[in-house]
Amino acid sequence: MNRLVRPIAFLLASLLTLVVTLLRTPDAQAFYWGPAQFPGASTTYLIDGSYSWSSSSVQDAVADWNYSAYFGFGYTGGGNNHIQGADLGCDFGLAGMSPADNGGTRNGFTIQVNNGCGTPWYDGTGQPPSNYYDVRSVMRHELGHAIGLCHNNDQFELMNTFLQPGVSYGISAEDVTGVNWAYQPGYVGPGPSPGCP
Numbered sequence: 221m222n223r224l225v226r227p228i229a230f231l232l233a234s235l236l237t238l239v240v241t242l243l244r245t246p247d248a249q250a251f252y253w254g255p256a257q258f259p260g261a262s263t264t265y266l267i268d269g270s271y272s273w274s275s276s277s278v279q280d281a282v283a284d285w286n287y288s289a290y291f292g293f294g295y296t297g298g299g300n301n302h303i304q305g306a307d308l309g310c311d312f313g314l315a316g317m318s319p320a321d322n323g324g325t326r327n328g329f330t331i332q333v334n335n336g337c338g339t340p341w342y343d344g345t346g347q348p349p350s351n352y353y354d355v356r357s358v359m360r361h362e363l364g365h366a367i368g369l370c371h372n373n374d375q376f377e378l379m380n381t382f383l384q385p386g387v388s389y390g391i392s393a394e395d396v397t398g399v400n401w402a403y404q405p406g407y408v409g410p411g412p413s414p415g416c417p
Protein backbone atom coordinates (compact mmCIF):
# COMPACT_ATOMS: atom_id res chain seq x y z
CA MET A 221 0.00 0.00 0.00
CA ASN A 222 2.72 2.39 0.96
CA ARG A 223 4.48 1.64 -2.28
CA LEU A 224 1.54 3.04 -4.19
CA VAL A 225 0.68 5.95 -1.91
CA ARG A 226 4.19 7.29 -1.71
CA PRO A 227 4.72 7.65 -5.46
CA ILE A 228 1.32 9.33 -5.75
CA ALA A 229 2.15 11.66 -2.88
CA PHE A 230 5.49 12.42 -4.54
CA LEU A 231 3.78 13.05 -7.86
CA LEU A 232 1.25 15.40 -6.26
CA ALA A 233 4.01 17.26 -4.44
CA SER A 234 5.94 17.57 -7.70
CA LEU A 235 2.89 18.89 -9.52
CA LEU A 236 2.26 21.39 -6.74
CA THR A 237 5.87 22.55 -6.95
CA LEU A 238 5.50 22.97 -10.72
CA VAL A 239 2.31 25.00 -10.36
CA VAL A 240 3.87 27.23 -7.71
CA THR A 241 6.94 27.68 -9.91
CA LEU A 242 4.80 28.66 -12.89
CA LEU A 243 2.85 31.13 -10.77
CA ARG A 244 6.07 32.66 -9.54
CA THR A 245 7.65 32.97 -12.97
CA PRO A 246 8.52 36.64 -13.32
CA ASP A 247 7.57 38.56 -16.43
CA ALA A 248 4.90 36.01 -17.38
CA GLN A 249 2.66 38.93 -18.32
CA ALA A 250 4.96 41.74 -17.26
CA PHE A 251 4.51 45.18 -18.59
CA TYR A 252 5.51 48.54 -17.18
CA TRP A 253 3.38 51.61 -17.50
CA GLY A 254 4.25 55.28 -17.53
CA PRO A 255 2.28 57.96 -15.76
CA ALA A 256 0.29 59.33 -18.66
CA GLN A 257 -2.02 58.03 -21.31
CA PHE A 258 -4.63 59.07 -23.83
CA PRO A 259 -7.97 58.81 -22.05
CA GLY A 260 -9.85 58.41 -25.32
CA ALA A 261 -7.73 55.40 -26.44
CA SER A 262 -7.06 57.08 -29.74
CA THR A 263 -5.10 59.93 -31.26
CA THR A 264 -3.84 61.24 -34.57
CA TYR A 265 -0.36 61.91 -35.86
CA LEU A 266 1.50 63.65 -38.62
CA ILE A 267 4.73 62.85 -40.40
CA ASP A 268 7.00 65.87 -40.67
CA GLY A 269 9.15 66.59 -43.72
CA SER A 270 12.32 65.72 -41.77
CA TYR A 271 11.30 62.06 -41.62
CA SER A 272 13.37 60.55 -44.42
CA TRP A 273 12.03 56.99 -44.39
CA SER A 274 8.88 55.85 -46.14
CA SER A 275 5.54 56.99 -44.74
CA SER A 276 4.49 53.33 -44.88
CA SER A 277 7.09 52.54 -42.21
CA VAL A 278 5.02 54.67 -39.82
CA GLN A 279 1.68 53.53 -41.17
CA ASP A 280 2.67 49.85 -40.85
CA ALA A 281 3.71 50.33 -37.22
CA VAL A 282 0.55 52.26 -36.45
CA ALA A 283 -1.58 49.59 -38.10
CA ASP A 284 0.10 46.92 -35.94
CA TRP A 285 -0.89 48.77 -32.75
CA ASN A 286 -4.38 49.38 -34.02
CA TYR A 287 -4.79 45.75 -35.00
CA SER A 288 -3.14 44.10 -31.99
CA ALA A 289 -4.26 46.25 -29.12
CA TYR A 290 -7.17 48.32 -27.99
CA PHE A 291 -5.88 51.57 -29.38
CA GLY A 292 -6.67 53.71 -32.39
CA PHE A 293 -4.07 55.77 -34.22
CA GLY A 294 -5.58 57.78 -37.03
CA TYR A 295 -3.63 59.55 -39.74
CA THR A 296 -5.00 62.99 -40.38
CA GLY A 297 -1.82 64.83 -41.23
CA GLY A 298 -2.51 67.04 -38.22
CA GLY A 299 -2.73 67.07 -34.48
CA ASN A 300 -0.16 67.32 -31.70
CA ASN A 301 1.82 64.16 -32.41
CA HIS A 302 4.85 64.55 -34.65
CA ILE A 303 6.98 61.90 -36.33
CA GLN A 304 10.37 63.33 -37.29
CA GLY A 305 13.86 62.50 -38.44
CA ALA A 306 16.67 64.29 -36.61
CA ASP A 307 20.44 64.12 -36.22
CA LEU A 308 20.53 63.05 -32.60
CA GLY A 309 24.24 62.29 -32.50
CA CYS A 310 26.03 59.02 -31.93
CA ASP A 311 25.47 58.81 -28.18
CA PHE A 312 21.70 59.12 -28.37
CA GLY A 313 20.78 55.78 -29.85
CA LEU A 314 18.22 54.91 -32.47
CA ALA A 315 15.24 57.09 -31.61
CA GLY A 316 13.35 58.80 -28.84
CA MET A 317 9.88 59.83 -27.80
CA SER A 318 9.23 63.14 -26.04
CA PRO A 319 5.83 63.28 -24.37
CA ALA A 320 3.73 66.31 -23.67
CA ASP A 321 1.84 65.35 -20.52
CA ASN A 322 -0.58 67.45 -18.59
CA GLY A 323 -1.79 66.26 -15.22
CA GLY A 324 -1.78 62.57 -16.08
CA THR A 325 -3.17 63.08 -19.55
CA ARG A 326 -1.02 62.82 -22.63
CA ASN A 327 -1.87 65.55 -25.06
CA GLY A 328 0.98 65.16 -27.49
CA PHE A 329 4.28 63.47 -28.34
CA THR A 330 7.20 63.85 -30.70
CA ILE A 331 8.99 60.78 -32.01
CA GLN A 332 12.43 61.41 -33.48
CA VAL A 333 14.36 58.77 -35.39
CA ASN A 334 18.12 59.33 -35.59
CA ASN A 335 19.17 60.10 -39.14
CA GLY A 336 22.70 61.01 -38.07
CA CYS A 337 25.68 58.94 -37.00
CA GLY A 338 25.59 56.79 -40.14
CA THR A 339 23.19 54.32 -38.56
CA PRO A 340 22.33 51.67 -41.17
CA TRP A 341 18.54 51.58 -41.43
CA TYR A 342 16.35 48.99 -43.12
CA ASP A 343 13.11 50.45 -44.48
CA GLY A 344 11.40 47.34 -45.80
CA THR A 345 8.75 44.91 -44.71
CA GLY A 346 10.89 41.76 -44.63
CA GLN A 347 13.71 40.54 -42.43
CA PRO A 348 16.34 43.29 -41.99
CA PRO A 349 19.91 42.37 -42.99
CA SER A 350 22.06 41.36 -40.03
CA ASN A 351 23.77 44.75 -39.63
CA TYR A 352 20.73 46.96 -40.30
CA TYR A 353 18.24 48.33 -37.80
CA ASP A 354 14.59 47.86 -38.65
CA VAL A 355 12.89 51.26 -38.76
CA ARG A 356 9.43 49.66 -38.40
CA SER A 357 10.49 47.93 -35.18
CA VAL A 358 11.89 51.17 -33.82
CA MET A 359 8.67 52.98 -34.77
CA ARG A 360 6.58 50.27 -33.03
CA HIS A 361 8.79 50.71 -29.93
CA GLU A 362 8.45 54.50 -29.81
CA LEU A 363 4.71 54.34 -30.46
CA GLY A 364 4.53 51.91 -27.53
CA HIS A 365 6.13 54.62 -25.36
CA ALA A 366 3.73 57.18 -26.80
CA ILE A 367 0.75 55.01 -25.85
CA GLY A 368 2.13 54.66 -22.33
CA LEU A 369 4.36 51.58 -22.10
CA CYS A 370 7.74 51.76 -20.38
CA HIS A 371 10.67 49.52 -21.15
CA ASN A 372 10.42 45.77 -20.62
CA ASN A 373 13.27 43.79 -19.07
CA ASP A 374 12.99 41.02 -21.66
CA GLN A 375 15.84 41.40 -24.14
CA PHE A 376 13.88 39.65 -26.89
CA GLU A 377 10.85 41.92 -26.74
CA LEU A 378 9.85 45.08 -28.57
CA MET A 379 9.88 47.28 -25.48
CA ASN A 380 13.38 46.25 -24.43
CA THR A 381 15.74 49.22 -24.08
CA PHE A 382 18.17 47.97 -26.70
CA LEU A 383 16.86 46.71 -30.02
CA GLN A 384 19.35 44.69 -32.02
CA PRO A 385 20.20 44.99 -35.74
CA GLY A 386 18.96 42.28 -38.04
CA VAL A 387 15.82 41.68 -36.00
CA SER A 388 12.21 42.61 -36.68
CA TYR A 389 10.36 43.05 -33.38
CA GLY A 390 6.61 42.55 -33.22
CA ILE A 391 4.18 43.67 -30.56
CA SER A 392 4.30 41.12 -27.72
CA ALA A 393 1.51 39.60 -25.66
CA GLU A 394 2.79 41.64 -22.70
CA ASP A 395 2.52 44.85 -24.72
CA VAL A 396 -1.06 44.00 -25.69
CA THR A 397 -1.88 43.18 -22.06
CA GLY A 398 -0.53 46.56 -21.02
CA VAL A 399 -2.54 48.49 -23.58
CA ASN A 400 -5.68 46.53 -22.76
CA TRP A 401 -5.14 47.22 -19.06
CA ALA A 402 -4.97 50.94 -19.76
CA TYR A 403 -7.65 51.31 -22.39
CA GLN A 404 -10.06 48.43 -22.57
CA PRO A 405 -13.23 49.01 -20.54
CA GLY A 406 -13.93 46.11 -18.20
CA TYR A 407 -10.44 44.64 -18.58
CA VAL A 408 -9.75 41.85 -16.11
CA GLY A 409 -6.15 40.70 -15.87
CA PRO A 410 -2.72 41.56 -14.55
CA GLY A 411 -1.77 45.15 -13.87
CA PRO A 412 1.59 46.75 -14.53
CA SER A 413 4.76 45.71 -12.77
CA PRO A 414 6.06 48.40 -10.43
CA GLY A 415 8.43 51.01 -11.72
CA CYS A 416 9.36 52.18 -15.17
CA PRO A 417 12.71 50.52 -16.02
Ligand SMILES: [Zn+2]
Nearest residue numbers: 361365371381
Ligand atom coordinates in the same frame (compact mmCIF):
# COMPACT_ATOMS: atom_id res chain seq x y z
ZN1 LIG B 1 12.55 52.98 -25.45
